[in-house]
Amino acid sequence: MITAEQKPIQEIIQYIAPYSRILLVGCNECVTVCAAGGRKEVGLLASALHLSHLKQGKNIDIREITLERQCDPEYVEELAPYIDGVDAVVSMACGCGVQTIAGRFKKTPVFPAVNTRFMGASLSQGVWAERCKGCGDCVLGITGGVCPVARCSKHLFNGPCGGTSHGQCEVSQDIDCAWRLIWERLKELGLESRYEELMEAKDWRPGGAGGPGTIIREDLA
Amino acid sequence: MEHFEPEIVAFCCHYCAYTAADMAGSKRISYPSNVKIIRVPCSGKVDAIHLMKALEKGADGVYVAGCLAGDCHFKNGNVRAEARVNRVKKMLTELGWEPDRVAMFNMSAGMGEAFARIAKEFTETIQKLGPSPVKTGAVNQAAS
Ligand code: SF4
Ligand code: SF4
Numbered sequence: 155m156i157t158a159e160q161k162p163i164q165e166i167i168q169y170i171a172p173y174s175r176i177l178l179v180g181c182n183e184c185v186t187v188c189a190a191g192g193r194k195e196v197g198l199l200a201s202a203l204h205l206s207h208l209k210q211g212k213n214i215d216i217r218e219i220t221l222e223r224q225c226d227p228e229y230v231e232e233l234a235p236y237i238d239g240v241d242a243v244v245s246m247a248c249g250c251g252v253q254t255i256a257g258r259f260k261k262t263p264v265f266p267a268v269n270t271r272f273m274g275a276s277l278s279q280g281v282w283a284e285r286c287k288g289c290g291d292c293v294l295g296i297t298g299g300v301c302p303v304a305r306c307s308k309h310l311f312n313g314p315c316g317g318t319s320h321g322q323c324e325v326s327q328d329i330d331c332a333w334r335l336i337w338e339r340l341k342e343l344g345l346e347s348r349y350e351e352l353m354e355a356k357d358w359r360p361g362g363a364g365g366p367g368t369i370i371r372e373d374l375a
Numbered sequence: 376m377e378h379f380e381p382e383i384v385a386f387c388c389h390y391c392a393y394t395a396a397d398m399a400g401s402k403r404i405s406y407p408s409n410v411k412i413i414r415v416p417c418s419g420k421v422d423a424i425h426l427m428k429a430l431e432k433g434a435d436g437v438y439v440a441g442c443l444a445g446d447c448h449f450k451n452g453n454v455r456a457e458a459r460v461n462r463v464k465k466m467l468t469e470l471g472w473e474p475d476r477v478a479m480f481n482m483s484a485g486m487g488e489a490f491a492r493i494a495k496e497f498t499e500t501i502q503k504l505g506p507s508p509v510k511t512g513a514v515n516q517a518a519s
Contacts, residue, residue, distance in 0.1 A: 163469045194424065198466075201427035206470045208431065209508035211516025 156248045158190040158268040169265040173241035180220035181247035191246025193220040224251025290360025298339030306332035311353040381435035381501040388418040392440030398487030406491035407498040419452020436501035438478040
Protein backbone atom coordinates (compact mmCIF):
# COMPACT_ATOMS: atom_id res chain seq x y z
CA MET A 155 0.00 0.00 0.00
CA ILE A 156 0.92 3.66 -0.14
CA THR A 157 2.28 5.00 3.12
CA ALA A 158 2.18 8.55 4.38
CA GLU A 159 2.91 10.61 7.45
CA GLN A 160 1.19 13.73 8.67
CA LYS A 161 2.99 16.97 7.88
CA PRO A 162 4.25 19.17 10.71
CA ILE A 163 1.15 20.87 12.06
CA GLN A 164 2.61 24.37 11.69
CA GLU A 165 3.01 23.81 7.95
CA ILE A 166 -0.70 22.94 7.69
CA ILE A 167 -1.62 25.94 9.85
CA GLN A 168 0.33 28.21 7.50
CA TYR A 169 -1.43 26.82 4.43
CA ILE A 170 -4.85 27.54 5.84
CA ALA A 171 -4.04 30.84 7.56
CA PRO A 172 -5.85 33.01 4.96
CA TYR A 173 -9.02 30.89 5.13
CA SER A 174 -11.80 30.43 7.65
CA ARG A 175 -13.97 27.67 6.16
CA ILE A 176 -12.09 24.43 5.58
CA LEU A 177 -13.15 21.10 4.12
CA LEU A 178 -10.89 18.47 5.70
CA VAL A 179 -10.97 15.30 3.62
CA GLY A 180 -9.67 11.89 4.65
CA CYS A 181 -9.45 8.66 2.69
CA ASN A 182 -10.60 5.22 3.77
CA GLU A 183 -7.87 3.28 1.99
CA CYS A 184 -4.06 3.20 2.39
CA VAL A 185 -3.78 6.29 4.60
CA THR A 186 -6.35 4.81 6.97
CA VAL A 187 -4.32 1.62 7.28
CA CYS A 188 -1.08 3.52 7.96
CA ALA A 189 -2.93 5.81 10.38
CA ALA A 190 -2.01 8.99 8.53
CA GLY A 191 -5.25 10.23 6.98
CA GLY A 192 -8.28 8.14 7.86
CA ARG A 193 -11.40 9.19 9.72
CA LYS A 194 -9.58 9.12 13.06
CA GLU A 195 -6.73 11.30 11.87
CA VAL A 196 -9.18 13.72 10.26
CA GLY A 197 -10.87 14.14 13.65
CA LEU A 198 -7.56 14.60 15.41
CA LEU A 199 -6.23 17.16 12.93
CA ALA A 200 -9.50 19.08 13.05
CA SER A 201 -9.25 19.15 16.81
CA ALA A 202 -5.61 20.29 16.68
CA LEU A 203 -6.51 23.11 14.27
CA HIS A 204 -9.34 24.15 16.58
CA LEU A 205 -6.96 24.24 19.56
CA SER A 206 -4.53 26.36 17.58
CA HIS A 207 -7.24 28.85 16.66
CA LEU A 208 -8.92 28.89 20.05
CA LYS A 209 -5.61 29.87 21.63
CA GLN A 210 -5.71 33.00 19.50
CA GLY A 211 -9.35 33.56 20.37
CA LYS A 212 -10.38 32.77 16.83
CA ASN A 213 -12.80 30.31 15.38
CA ILE A 214 -12.40 28.20 12.32
CA ASP A 215 -15.13 26.29 10.56
CA ILE A 216 -13.93 22.79 9.69
CA ARG A 217 -16.14 20.28 7.93
CA GLU A 218 -14.79 16.74 8.27
CA ILE A 219 -15.43 14.13 5.62
CA THR A 220 -13.70 10.86 4.80
CA LEU A 221 -14.17 9.43 1.33
CA GLU A 222 -14.08 5.77 0.42
CA ARG A 223 -11.20 6.54 -1.97
CA GLN A 224 -9.82 9.92 -2.85
CA CYS A 225 -8.16 8.79 -6.07
CA ASP A 226 -11.44 7.91 -7.82
CA PRO A 227 -13.56 10.63 -9.43
CA GLU A 228 -16.79 8.89 -8.42
CA TYR A 229 -16.00 9.28 -4.74
CA VAL A 230 -14.45 12.75 -5.06
CA GLU A 231 -17.74 13.87 -6.62
CA GLU A 232 -19.26 13.47 -3.14
CA LEU A 233 -17.48 16.71 -2.21
CA ALA A 234 -19.38 18.72 -4.81
CA PRO A 235 -22.29 19.74 -2.52
CA TYR A 236 -19.85 21.22 0.02
CA ILE A 237 -17.25 22.88 -2.16
CA ASP A 238 -19.00 26.22 -2.66
CA GLY A 239 -19.40 26.61 1.08
CA VAL A 240 -15.66 26.39 1.85
CA ASP A 241 -12.61 28.54 1.17
CA ALA A 242 -10.08 25.72 0.93
CA VAL A 243 -9.72 21.95 1.02
CA VAL A 244 -7.15 20.15 3.16
CA SER A 245 -6.58 16.59 2.01
CA MET A 246 -5.21 13.84 4.21
CA ALA A 247 -4.89 11.36 1.33
CA CYS A 248 -1.73 10.54 -0.59
CA GLY A 249 -0.66 12.80 -3.45
CA CYS A 250 -2.97 10.90 -5.83
CA GLY A 251 -6.00 11.91 -3.79
CA VAL A 252 -4.91 15.53 -3.47
CA GLN A 253 -4.50 15.76 -7.25
CA THR A 254 -7.84 14.13 -7.98
CA ILE A 255 -9.54 16.79 -5.86
CA ALA A 256 -7.46 19.59 -7.39
CA GLY A 257 -8.36 18.36 -10.89
CA ARG A 258 -12.07 18.25 -10.15
CA PHE A 259 -12.54 21.53 -8.27
CA LYS A 260 -10.61 24.14 -10.20
CA LYS A 261 -11.51 27.19 -8.15
CA THR A 262 -10.87 25.92 -4.64
CA PRO A 263 -7.29 25.61 -3.36
CA VAL A 264 -6.31 22.16 -2.09
CA PHE A 265 -3.51 21.61 0.41
CA PRO A 266 -1.86 18.33 1.40
CA ALA A 267 -1.85 17.48 5.09
CA VAL A 268 0.39 14.44 4.72
CA ASN A 269 3.71 13.64 3.12
CA THR A 270 3.32 10.60 0.88
CA ARG A 271 6.29 8.35 1.62
CA PHE A 272 6.49 5.06 -0.25
CA MET A 273 4.87 1.82 -1.32
CA GLY A 274 5.42 -0.42 1.62
CA ALA A 275 4.32 -3.32 3.73
CA SER A 276 3.55 -3.49 7.42
CA LEU A 277 6.24 -5.30 9.42
CA SER A 278 4.32 -5.13 12.70
CA GLN A 279 1.74 -2.90 14.35
CA GLY A 280 2.79 0.70 13.64
CA VAL A 281 5.85 -0.19 11.54
CA TRP A 282 6.00 0.09 7.75
CA ALA A 283 8.90 -0.49 5.38
CA GLU A 284 9.46 0.35 1.74
CA ARG A 285 9.08 -2.67 -0.50
CA CYS A 286 8.42 -1.60 -4.09
CA LYS A 287 9.31 1.35 -6.30
CA GLY A 288 6.89 0.57 -9.11
CA CYS A 289 9.67 -0.03 -11.60
CA GLY A 290 7.17 -1.34 -14.15
CA ASP A 291 9.02 -4.59 -14.87
CA CYS A 292 9.04 -6.73 -11.76
CA VAL A 293 12.07 -8.96 -11.18
CA LEU A 294 11.01 -10.51 -7.88
CA GLY A 295 10.73 -13.85 -9.69
CA ILE A 296 14.47 -13.96 -10.25
CA THR A 297 15.65 -12.26 -7.09
CA GLY A 298 14.09 -14.67 -4.65
CA GLY A 299 11.22 -12.36 -3.77
CA VAL A 300 13.44 -9.53 -2.52
CA CYS A 301 13.24 -6.28 -4.46
CA PRO A 302 16.62 -4.90 -5.53
CA VAL A 303 15.08 -1.59 -6.56
CA ALA A 304 13.31 -0.70 -3.35
CA ARG A 305 15.58 -2.46 -0.90
CA CYS A 306 19.06 -1.88 -2.31
CA SER A 307 20.04 1.71 -1.61
CA LYS A 308 21.72 1.90 -5.03
CA HIS A 309 19.04 -0.04 -6.94
CA LEU A 310 21.74 -2.46 -8.14
CA PHE A 311 20.74 -5.36 -10.33
CA ASN A 312 23.96 -7.29 -9.96
CA GLY A 313 24.91 -6.66 -6.37
CA PRO A 314 26.11 -6.44 -3.81
CA CYS A 315 28.33 -3.41 -4.14
CA GLY A 316 31.69 -3.14 -2.42
CA GLY A 317 30.16 -1.30 0.49
CA THR A 318 28.21 -4.19 1.95
CA SER A 319 29.56 -5.05 5.38
CA HIS A 320 28.56 -7.91 7.68
CA GLY A 321 25.37 -8.27 5.70
CA GLN A 322 24.32 -4.67 6.22
CA CYS A 323 24.12 -1.75 3.80
CA GLU A 324 26.87 0.84 3.76
CA VAL A 325 24.25 3.57 3.87
CA SER A 326 23.32 2.46 7.39
CA GLN A 327 23.98 -0.50 9.65
CA ASP A 328 20.20 -0.53 10.25
CA ILE A 329 19.50 -1.43 6.62
CA ASP A 330 19.80 -5.04 5.57
CA CYS A 331 21.87 -5.40 2.40
CA ALA A 332 19.25 -6.35 -0.19
CA TRP A 333 21.75 -8.50 -2.03
CA ARG A 334 22.62 -10.42 1.13
CA LEU A 335 18.87 -11.09 1.52
CA ILE A 336 18.58 -12.10 -2.14
CA TRP A 337 21.51 -14.51 -1.81
CA GLU A 338 20.15 -16.07 1.39
CA ARG A 339 16.73 -16.55 -0.13
CA LEU A 340 18.11 -18.05 -3.36
CA LYS A 341 20.15 -20.48 -1.25
CA GLU A 342 17.04 -21.46 0.70
CA LEU A 343 15.28 -22.12 -2.59
CA GLY A 344 18.25 -24.10 -3.90
CA LEU A 345 18.61 -21.60 -6.74
CA GLU A 346 22.16 -20.37 -6.08
CA SER A 347 23.01 -20.83 -9.76
CA ARG A 348 20.59 -18.05 -10.63
CA TYR A 349 22.84 -15.62 -8.80
CA GLU A 350 25.56 -16.26 -11.38
CA GLU A 351 23.37 -15.07 -14.23
CA LEU A 352 24.03 -11.44 -14.93
CA MET A 353 21.02 -9.21 -15.28
CA GLU A 354 20.96 -6.86 -18.22
CA ALA A 355 20.92 -3.11 -17.83
CA LYS A 356 17.42 -2.20 -16.73
CA ASP A 357 15.06 -0.20 -18.87
CA TRP A 358 13.81 2.43 -16.46
CA ARG A 359 11.23 3.88 -18.84
CA PRO A 360 8.25 1.87 -17.58
CA GLY A 361 9.08 2.97 -14.04
CA GLY A 362 8.87 6.69 -14.62
CA ALA A 363 11.98 7.61 -16.62
CA GLY A 364 9.83 7.57 -19.76
CA GLY A 365 7.48 10.22 -18.39
CA PRO A 366 4.32 9.86 -16.31
CA GLY A 367 2.83 6.41 -16.62
CA THR A 368 -0.67 5.70 -17.81
CA ILE A 369 -2.59 2.44 -17.93
CA ILE A 370 -5.45 2.11 -20.37
CA ARG A 371 -7.48 -1.07 -20.19
CA GLU A 372 -9.45 -1.14 -23.42
CA ASP A 373 -11.86 -3.70 -21.96
CA LEU A 374 -12.72 -1.41 -19.07
CA ALA A 375 -12.22 2.10 -20.37
CA MET B 376 -4.31 37.24 39.61
CA GLU B 377 -7.60 36.06 40.99
CA HIS B 378 -7.84 32.56 42.39
CA PHE B 379 -8.11 29.98 39.65
CA GLU B 380 -9.96 26.71 40.13
CA PRO B 381 -9.04 24.48 37.20
CA GLU B 382 -11.43 22.09 35.53
CA ILE B 383 -9.77 18.74 35.20
CA VAL B 384 -10.97 15.63 33.42
CA ALA B 385 -9.62 12.27 34.55
CA PHE B 386 -10.23 9.19 32.43
CA CYS B 387 -10.07 6.40 34.99
CA CYS B 388 -9.84 2.71 34.24
CA HIS B 389 -12.65 0.74 35.85
CA TYR B 390 -10.23 -1.91 37.17
CA CYS B 391 -7.78 0.34 38.98
CA ALA B 392 -8.00 4.13 39.19
CA TYR B 393 -11.79 4.24 39.36
CA THR B 394 -11.81 1.72 42.19
CA ALA B 395 -8.91 3.61 43.81
CA ALA B 396 -11.04 6.76 43.72
CA ASP B 397 -13.81 4.80 45.43
CA MET B 398 -11.33 3.56 47.97
CA ALA B 399 -10.21 7.15 48.64
CA GLY B 400 -13.85 8.02 49.19
CA SER B 401 -14.57 5.19 51.59
CA LYS B 402 -11.37 5.95 53.51
CA ARG B 403 -12.44 9.60 53.72
CA ILE B 404 -9.27 10.78 52.00
CA SER B 405 -10.16 14.03 50.32
CA TYR B 406 -9.02 15.07 46.87
CA PRO B 407 -9.75 18.25 44.92
CA SER B 408 -13.27 18.52 43.58
CA ASN B 409 -11.77 20.02 40.42
CA VAL B 410 -11.18 16.51 39.13
CA LYS B 411 -14.13 15.16 37.14
CA ILE B 412 -13.88 11.45 36.68
CA ILE B 413 -14.93 9.60 33.53
CA ARG B 414 -14.96 5.86 34.00
CA VAL B 415 -13.59 3.83 31.09
CA PRO B 416 -13.47 0.03 30.74
CA CYS B 417 -9.69 0.21 30.21
CA SER B 418 -7.25 3.11 29.92
CA GLY B 419 -6.49 1.73 26.45
CA LYS B 420 -10.02 2.72 25.47
CA VAL B 421 -9.00 6.38 25.72
CA ASP B 422 -8.00 7.68 22.33
CA ALA B 423 -6.03 10.81 21.49
CA ILE B 424 -9.25 12.40 20.22
CA HIS B 425 -10.88 12.13 23.67
CA LEU B 426 -8.03 14.07 25.27
CA MET B 427 -8.08 16.67 22.48
CA LYS B 428 -11.86 17.12 22.64
CA ALA B 429 -11.73 17.62 26.40
CA LEU B 430 -9.16 20.40 25.90
CA GLU B 431 -11.13 21.85 23.00
CA LYS B 432 -14.21 22.09 25.21
CA GLY B 433 -12.25 24.05 27.79
CA ALA B 434 -10.77 21.56 30.26
CA ASP B 435 -7.65 23.09 31.83
CA GLY B 436 -6.02 19.70 32.28
CA VAL B 437 -6.73 16.09 31.34
CA TYR B 438 -5.22 12.88 32.56
CA VAL B 439 -5.56 9.17 32.06
CA ALA B 440 -5.18 6.83 35.01
CA GLY B 441 -4.54 3.18 34.26
CA CYS B 442 -3.25 0.06 35.92
CA LEU B 443 0.32 -0.47 37.07
CA ALA B 444 2.83 -1.76 34.51
CA GLY B 445 2.05 -5.37 33.64
CA ASP B 446 -1.33 -5.33 35.42
CA CYS B 447 -3.67 -4.28 32.61
CA HIS B 448 -6.75 -6.54 32.42
CA PHE B 449 -6.52 -6.33 28.65
CA LYS B 450 -2.78 -7.00 28.51
CA ASN B 451 -1.36 -3.67 27.35
CA GLY B 452 -4.12 -1.06 27.36
CA ASN B 453 -2.17 1.06 29.84
CA VAL B 454 0.92 0.99 27.59
CA ARG B 455 -1.15 2.10 24.62
CA ALA B 456 -2.80 4.81 26.67
CA GLU B 457 0.59 6.17 27.68
CA ALA B 458 1.74 6.20 24.04
CA ARG B 459 -1.38 8.18 23.11
CA VAL B 460 -0.87 10.63 25.95
CA ASN B 461 2.69 11.16 24.73
CA ARG B 462 1.44 11.70 21.21
CA VAL B 463 -1.01 14.35 22.41
CA LYS B 464 1.78 15.99 24.43
CA LYS B 465 3.83 16.21 21.26
CA MET B 466 0.90 17.68 19.33
CA LEU B 467 0.28 20.25 22.05
CA THR B 468 3.95 21.27 21.98
CA GLU B 469 3.74 21.74 18.22
CA LEU B 470 0.63 23.87 18.72
CA GLY B 471 2.31 26.06 21.32
CA TRP B 472 0.23 24.63 24.18
CA GLU B 473 1.78 23.42 27.44
CA PRO B 474 2.26 19.63 27.10
CA ASP B 475 1.87 19.23 30.86
CA ARG B 476 -1.85 19.86 30.52
CA VAL B 477 -2.14 16.15 29.74
CA ALA B 478 -0.64 13.31 31.75
CA MET B 479 -0.70 9.58 32.34
CA PHE B 480 -0.66 7.97 35.78
CA ASN B 481 -0.58 4.37 36.91
CA MET B 482 -2.03 2.91 40.08
CA SER B 483 -3.72 -0.19 41.44
CA ALA B 484 -7.28 -0.50 42.75
CA GLY B 485 -6.04 -0.45 46.34
CA MET B 486 -4.11 2.80 46.04
CA GLY B 487 -6.70 5.26 47.36
CA GLU B 488 -4.01 7.50 48.85
CA ALA B 489 -2.08 7.58 45.59
CA PHE B 490 -5.26 8.50 43.70
CA ALA B 491 -5.88 11.45 46.03
CA ARG B 492 -2.24 12.57 45.97
CA ILE B 493 -2.09 12.44 42.16
CA ALA B 494 -5.37 14.37 41.87
CA LYS B 495 -3.98 17.00 44.22
CA GLU B 496 -0.58 17.26 42.54
CA PHE B 497 -2.03 17.44 39.05
CA THR B 498 -4.47 20.14 40.15
CA GLU B 499 -1.51 22.11 41.52
CA THR B 500 0.41 21.66 38.27
CA ILE B 501 -2.54 23.02 36.31
CA GLN B 502 -3.02 25.86 38.76
CA LYS B 503 0.57 26.88 38.06
CA LEU B 504 0.00 26.68 34.31
CA GLY B 505 -3.08 28.85 34.58
CA PRO B 506 -6.37 28.66 32.69
CA SER B 507 -6.59 26.82 29.39
CA PRO B 508 -5.54 28.79 26.29
CA VAL B 509 -9.14 28.24 25.09
CA LYS B 510 -10.30 30.52 27.92
CA THR B 511 -7.44 33.03 27.78
CA GLY B 512 -7.66 33.21 23.98
CA ALA B 513 -11.33 34.18 24.13
CA VAL B 514 -10.63 36.79 26.83
CA ASN B 515 -7.69 38.32 24.93
CA GLN B 516 -9.69 38.47 21.74
CA ALA B 517 -12.63 40.16 23.47
CA ALA B 518 -10.26 42.72 25.03
CA SER B 519 -8.53 43.59 21.76
S1 SF4 C 1 11.19 -5.22 -8.99
FE1 SF4 C 1 10.07 -3.37 -9.55
S2 SF4 C 1 7.90 -3.94 -9.50
FE2 SF4 C 1 9.03 -5.57 -8.49
S3 SF4 C 1 8.93 -5.03 -6.31
FE3 SF4 C 1 10.81 -4.12 -7.12
S4 SF4 C 1 10.27 -2.07 -7.78
FE4 SF4 C 1 8.37 -3.19 -7.46
S1 SF4 D 1 25.44 -2.56 0.58
FE1 SF4 D 1 23.86 -3.82 -0.32
S2 SF4 D 1 21.97 -2.67 -0.10
FE2 SF4 D 1 23.66 -1.27 0.27
S3 SF4 D 1 24.06 -0.36 -1.69
FE3 SF4 D 1 25.38 -2.10 -1.55
S4 SF4 D 1 24.28 -3.77 -2.47
FE4 SF4 D 1 22.84 -2.15 -2.07
